[in-house]
Amino acid sequence: MDDTPGYRPLYRQVRDILVKRIATGVWQAGQILPSEGDIAADLGVSQGTVRKALDEMTAENLVTRRQGRGTFVARHDDARILFQFFKLLPDTGERRFPESRVLSVHLGPESEAARILDLAETESVIRIERVRSLDEQPCIFEHIYLPESLFRGLDQRDLPNNLYQLYSVGYGVTIARATERLKAVAAQKREAKALGGAPGDPFLRIDRTAYALDSRPVEWRISLCRTESVHYLSDLR
Amino acid sequence: MDDTPGYRPLYRQVRDILVKRIATGVWQAGQILPSEGDIAADLGVSQGTVRKALDEMTAENLVTRRQGRGTFVARHDDARILFQFFKLLPDTGERRFPESRVLSVHLGPESEAARILDLAETESVIRIERVRSLDEQPCIFEHIYLPESLFRGLDQRDLPNNLYQLYSVGYGVTIARATERLKAVAAQKREAKALGGAPGDPFLRIDRTAYALDSRPVEWRISLCRTESVHYLSDLR
């Protein structure tokens, strides 16, 4: 897609400028952007060019546009998380947001996490363990790793269900996209017990790396799921 | 998305017309479309409107556009299948197309498949079983169900590795998108043996329904995967 860094179309340069303004907090989550015309005048380009830049950003889920109202910086509200980042659904019934119960929060170096998060091996990492439930039924055992440098003090907080909103509102870190790698594995004793299964049961293991607006990896997450009555949904198009 | 069927923007009406021309074989896979200007003149709209319609179709992987050359109906070549429809990758090394070995082909009614494919319960269904390998290592046991009415004679053919290309070239059925539901399950004797595992081993079960251009379900596929050294890749954005 971008094999010629020597030349970037104007609308893409505009996009980069707008993304940077969001990334650096000039425009914050939920806030309204200036109108297309104002941005165009500000940057000295045509309204159509701004429009194309915003169209791209809409496709990337970075902004939402509403006719007659304006363009808004996308928020990590529950609805968005649910559709964009939470792919585990009950076999029957509605898509729901899972309840979370935190088991532990630790702090210290962790070499594997450091490698994935692109940190020095000795850098401190926040490690969270929690169990998530759908319909009062525990079904996900989750290990989360964060660079402490980006989320200082997060380990002292009461952790909400929707972590990505906390990253955004509390630390100015916006998760823009993620990559998940799935495997089927045999349940360990501890996870099995927490989810009401038996050791050796087949569990779905989701290995997620999440990236911020500037494309840096900022969260590593391992989710072990008991998929008796839930499934992972993937749309191919 | 389409909550007001009373009004469709012009560019979307144009899109629908163009999709129908592909679906009915007026323009076939791999063929070049008329230029934007010619289509615009033909339909009596501006070139910009045709452009927006084609932009949408590009995003849906229905056509590919190449500057200086033209717009082409997307083909189900190996590269496209590999990226759009085959999400299972080796843990280390390159993305590769799996080899396939057909175990059996049967023909007859099958109530569960009929339900998913939206057929009458008595309608005949083609059922294919095959094993797929990555790097000489069998890792997928696959059950495939097709409506015989759409694919008459397919059960008598030599089945190629790339089935979607056969659907397209041989039967004019273009797979446009698919939905996959993933679970972790315990391996059955037969599947385990075929893939070199043991009964009870955790296998990844992929339940796929694939839809044609007109949004009708035309293929149901269950893939059981031994994910020892491969994983399912899902990009969230």
Next chain:
DNA sequence: CATAATTTGTCCGTATGTATC
């Protein structure tokens, strides 16, 4: 409640750039 102003959505036309043949 009606009207005006604002903002995005759609549609059109034109000119120029870039890639391909």
Next chain:
DNA sequence: GGATACATACGGACAAATTAT
């Protein structure tokens, strides 16, 4: 070089939705 086709950029006009007056 020339012809063709898509890509980019600009500008204008009207429609539809929302908000302020």
